[in-house]
Amino acid sequence: MMVIIVLKKRIISAIIGILLLIFLVFAGSLPFFITVSIITILAVREYSRMLKVKSKLLGSILAASAVLIVFNVYLISNNYNYLPSGIIFFIITFILYLYNLYNYREEEFIKNLSHQLFSVIYIGGGLSFAVFLRDINRGIFINTSALWLVLIATWLTDSGAYFVGKKFGKKAMAPVISPNKTVAGAVGGIFTTAIFIxxxxxxxxxxxxxxxxxAFLFPAVAIMGDLFESCIKRSFKVKDTGTIIPGHGGILDRFDSFIFTAPFTYYFIILLLG
Structure with a gap:
């Protein structure tokens, strides 16, 4: 009974999310950039909660830094003047360095700075590729098609792994990291997506x-992204990163695979498919 209720919540949330996403993707580059920025801010807040960040100033710095990466990608995609990625990285690193220097704690300095910088690169850097994919025009990938390919293929990997794993899954793929993920589920997710592509x-x-x-590398990368987030959650000893999406958990729970598949697909298109 509980499984049915959870599945019902997942389906309803997915339908609402898909309809909203369709509208926002086709609304234009600027509205989509704003959407990705909001998702990025929410994701950074979830990560900050796992980090137990109590300072509102630090939380704002992390969110603003991640959005800065997304904004710079928006400028690049629309052929506006933009800052080189190296300068963006230096600015973010230097601001976080100043914050941690002002709030200096010898035994925590490197650990805190590393965690903070990682959250910005992982979330801001990963989600920024949604903007790249929406605006790319190369070969057959025009009119937002690259973004839809990644979204649908990522969803198929997740769904294929979930349903096949529920039906046939016995052997855990990574029992220490995530005991609910099975070898059968992984195989199901990979072949479901490969056939689609x-x-x-x-x-x-x-x-x-x-x-x-x-076709076969994409779902493998998606599964690695999912496992990566499971490693993070296990490190912080949490089950879900949040509760904002009923039946799915938090923003990071929903976009963990996308953060890996988006840059992978973008560069695969640039180098080989476009």
Whole structure:
């Protein structure tokens, strides 16, 4: 009974989220940038809670730093003047250094600075590729199609792994990290997504060896992203990163795979598929 209730919540949340996402993606580059920025802020807040960040100033610095990365990508995608990534990284590192210097604690300095910098790169850097993917125009990837490919393929990997794992899963894939994830589920997720990508590429008459490789690497990367977030949650001893999405948990719970698949797909398109 509990499983049915959770599944019902997941389905309702997914339907509402998909409808909202469709509207926001097609609303234009600027509204989508604002949407990604809001998602980034919420994700950073979740990570800050896991870090037990009590300072509102530090929380604001982390959120602003992550959004700065997203904003710079928006400028790049729309051919506006932008700052080189190295300068962005230096600014963020230097601001966090000054904060930790002012609130200096010898035994915590390196650990705190590392955690803070990682959260900005992981969340801001990963989610910023949503903007890149929405605006990319290369080969068959036009009119937001690259973004939809990543969103749908990531969702299929997650869904395939969930349902196949529920039905056939016995052996845990990573029992220490996440005992509920099974080998059968991983195989199911990989083949579900691979079949989808291969079918789409054949339908569009662009199928080649690169699409075949991409079809199997993509879901593997998605699973690695999911496992990566599981490692983070286990480190902080939490079950979910938040409760903002009924049936799914937090923003990071929903976008953990996307943070890995988005940059992977963007560069695969740039180097091989575009």
């Amino acid at each position: 291969i079918f789409v590429s054949i339908f569009l008459e662009v199928f080649n060896i690169y699409y075949f490789i991409f």
